[in-house]
Every structure is written in structure tokens, then in C-alpha cells.
Amino acid sequence: MLLHVNPDNPQGRLIDRIVETLKQGGLIAYPTDTTYGIGCNIFNSRGIKNIYKIKQRDARKPFSFICADLSDAANYAHVSNFAFKIMKRHLPGPYTFVLEATRIVPDSLTTRQKTVGIRIPDDEIAMAIVRELGHPLVTTSANLTGETPLHDPQEIDTIMGKQLDIVIDGGIRYGDPSTVISLIGDRIEVLREGCGDISWIDQL
Numbered sequence: 442m443l444l445h446v447n448p449d450n451p452q453g454r455l456i457d458r459i460v461e462t463l464k465q466g467g468l469i470a471y472p473t474d475t476t477y478g479i480g481c482n483i484f485n486s487r488g489i490k491n492i493y494k495i496k497q498r499d500a501r502k503p504f505s506f507i508c509a510d511l512s513d514a515a516n517y518a519h520v521s522n523f524a525f526k527i528m529k530r531h532l533p534g535p536y537t538f539v540l541e542a543t544r545i546v547p548d549s550l551t552t553r554q555k556t557v558g559i560r561i562p563d564d565e566i567a568m569a570i571v572r573e574l575g576h577p578l579v580t581t582s583a584n585l586t587g588e589t590p591l592h593d594p595q596e597i598d599t600i601m602g603k604q605l606d607i608v609i610d611g612g613i614r615y616g617d618p619s620t621v622i623s624l625i626g627d628r629i630e631v632l633r634e635g636c637g638d639i640s641w642i643d644q645l
Contacts, residue, residue, distance in 0.1 A: 443598045448611040451569045460573045467606035473562040475535045475616035475636045476590045477583040498586045505558030506577040523627040533563035535636035539623040566611045
């Protein structure tokens with residue numbers, strides 16, 4: 442089902458409808474500050490398995506997730522003073538920061554090294570959903586593994602709509618995937634260059 446949501450001022454009744462779908466175990470496609478993502482509540486183990494199937498993704502490669510803010514992120518990742526300063530400066534924004542996971546994170550969302558990817562996108566719709574849901578939201582690009590991410594919600598609905606409960610139409614998003622940066626051990630390591638600028642790293 443395609444659901445049109447105002448990208449600048451998301452309608453509360455529509456956010457409530459989306460969140461209720463998530464609480465009932467549903468899957469959604471939604472806009473971020475980079476491109477469209479597919480997600481569910483991080484505590485919805487069946488939903489996570491279904492996203493792996495939709496993506497045709499290796500189950501050994503965990504998804505990242507969206508948190509409401511840095512305080513929320515600290516519940517799911519060990520955020521050192523060093524990491525906090527970096528994340529506060531660049532979030533919300535088009536970055537995924539990799540940190541050591543806390544015990545609350547489901548095993549399906551951590552690596553063998555017990556690390557996790559944290560996103561806080563600069564997007565009104567995504568953030569409104571996460572705040573209302575009260576839990577982080579699984580995030581992975583809306584595409585089959587190895588293929589180009591889909592930017593148009595109507596195209597996502599045509600290709601993937603039957604496997605999703607709601608496809609949110611927040612306008613076309615042409616961004617690249619997020620830049621992935623590891624902050625493990627208070628060391629900065631760029632794991633993937635994407636939409637987020639990395640020139641600031643050389644200035645530290």
C-alpha cells in the first residue's frame with residue numbers, strides 16, 4: 442500500500458498508522474536523508490528474517506538501525522566520549538557509525554564481533570516514526586542485494602509492494618547510501634564511502 446506523507450511536516454495520523462503497522466509486525470519502505478530504506482521494529486525477529494528474504498541478502502551480514510537520538514543510541518551501543526563527540530558533530534546526517542553493541546541488541550543485528558551500525562538520519566519522516574515507535578527501526582536500502590537502490594517510492598511499490606505492508610511516499614530520494622565509519626576502539630576507520638563527506642577526518 443502506497444501512503445503519501447508530507448516530507449516536511451509528517452501528518453500525525455499517518456505516522457500513528459505506520460507505527461501501529463510496525464507494532465503488529467509489519468514491514469515498511471520509508472525515506473531517509475540518503476535513499477529509501479526497508480525496515481521493521483528491531484525486536485521483530487520474523488520481520489528481520491523476511492527483510493533478508495526480500496533483499497536476498499546473506500544472513501551473516503547484519504542490518505544497521507535508526508535511533509531517535511544519541512541518548513537512544515547509547516542504549517544499544519557503547520558510546521565512548523570520543524565516539525559521542527564525533528557523532529554529536531555529524532548526526533543527524535548521512536552516516537552509519539559502527540560501535541560495540543550492548544546486550545539488548547538482537548543477535549540478528551550484530552556481527553560476530555558484536556558490533557552494530559547506528560543511523561540517525563536527517564529526515565523528518567524517519568525520525569517521526571522512530572520517536573513514536575519507541576524502538577529503533579531496521580534500515581537497509583530498498584533494493585535487491587547487489588543492485589542499485591530504488592529512489593522512487595512508486596517504483597518500490599511496483600517491485601516490492603506485495604512483500605511490504607506500507608510503502609511511504611515522501612518524494613523521490615536520489616542520495617547515495619550512507620557513509621559507514623567504524624569508531625571501535627576510539628579509532629576512525631571508513632568502511633564505506635557514501636553520501637556523507639569524510640574530509641573532516643583529515644582535520645582531526
